[in-house]
C-alpha cells in the first residue's frame with residue numbers, strides 16, 4: 058500500500074514509518090522539516106506546515122496514497138483541513154482511508170480524574186463505547202499551546218467526513234525512546250542517584266492506568282491503516298494489564314536494576330507540593346480486546362525489555378532538571394517521619 062504519514066518523524070510517527078516500511082509499504086511523510094530522524098532513504102518527504110495543508114494537495118496527489126495516517130491532529134480545524142486536503146488524492150482521485158491518532162483522554166474518566174467533571178468512578182476497564190467527556194478542551198488554561206486541543210472534536214470530524222473512510226486509534230500513556238515527556242525520568246533519576254526509597258502518595262499508589270510501548274502503539278496504528286477490518290472503526294490500544302502506580306515504579310526499578318524501597322506516604326505527612334493533582338479513585342484503564350480480536354494486535358516485546366530500551370535512551374538523553382523536584386533533604390525528612 059502507499060501510505061502518507063502526516064507528522065511521521067517524531068516519537069510515535071517515526072516508528073509508524075519504520076513499521077510500514079518493514080511491512081513492504083511505500084511511505085511519504087509530511088512535516089515541516091524541523092524534526093528529523095533517520096528514516097529509510099526511499100521514504101518520500103513532503104515538507105510543509107499543516108497550517109497550510111490544503112496547499113499541498115497536488116503533492117499528495119502525486120504520491121497517490123491509499124491511506125493517510127494523521128499522527129498529530131490536535132485541533133478540530135486542523136483535522137478538517139487535513140481531511141479536506143486529502144479527500145481526493147488517492148489513485149484515480151479516490152478517497153484514501155484516513156487514520157487519526159487520538160488519545161484515551163477523550164473518556165469521561167479523564168475529566169473526572171482531573172476534576173473538570175464531577176461524578177462517581179466510571180466502571181473500568183474502559184471500552185471503546187465508554188462515555189466520553191462532556192466538557193471539552195481539557196488543557197485550556199493549563200497547558201500553553203493546547204488551548205484548542207480536543208481529540209473528541211478531531212475524532213468527530215474524521216468519523217463523519219463524507220467520502221472518507223475514517224479510523225481512529227486512541228493511545229494510552231506511551232513510553233519509549235525519544236519520549237519528549239520523559240515519563241520515566243523522575244523515578245529513574247532517583248534510582249540512578251542511589252536513593253534508598255521512592256516516596257509515593259498513599260492515594261496514588263493503587264491508581265491504575267493503561268500504558269503502551271511506543272513500537273507497539275505504532276504497530277497498532279499500522280494495523281489500523283492497513284487491515285481491511287479496521288474500516289470505519291475506533292480502537293484503543295493498551296498493554297493487557299494496567300499496572301498500579303506502585304507496580305509501574307517497581308517494573309521500572311527491575312529494568313533499571315534498582316533494589317530500593319517504594320514507600321507509601323500517608324496524606325497527612327505529604328508536603329503540600331506533593332499532593333497529587335488527580336483524583337486517583339478514577340482508574341484510567343482500558344480493555345484492549347477489540348484491537349486484539351479484530352486486527353490481531355499483540356505486543357512485540359515483553360514489558361521488561363521495552364522498559365530497558367526506554368531506560369537506556371533516557372539515561373543518554375536526560376532532560377533539563379528542575380532541582381526543586383528532587384529535594385532529597387525533604388524526602389529524607391518525610392521518610393524519617395513515615396518510619397517513626
Ligand SMILES: NC(=O)c1ccc[n+]([C@@H]2O[C@H](COP(=O)([O-])OP(=O)(O)OC[C@H]3O[C@@H](n4cnc5c(N)ncnc54)[C@H](OP(=O)(O)O)[C@@H]3O)[C@@H](O)[C@H]2O)c1
Pocket residue numbers: 063064065066067068069070071087088089090091092093105106107108128129130131158159160161227228229230231232238
Ligand atoms: N505521547 C503520548 O503518551 C501520547 C498519548 C496519547 C496520544 N498521543 C498522540 O500522539 C501524537 C503525537 O505523536 P508524536 O509523539 O510522534 O509527536 P511528536 O514527537 O511531537 O512529532 C510531531 C511530528 O509532527 C510534525 N509536525 C509538528 N508540527 C507540524 C506542523 N505545524 N506542520 C507539519 N508537521 C508538523 C513534526 O515534524 P516537524 O517538526 O519537522 O514539522 C513531527 O514529525 C499526538 O496526536 C498525541 O495526541 C500521544
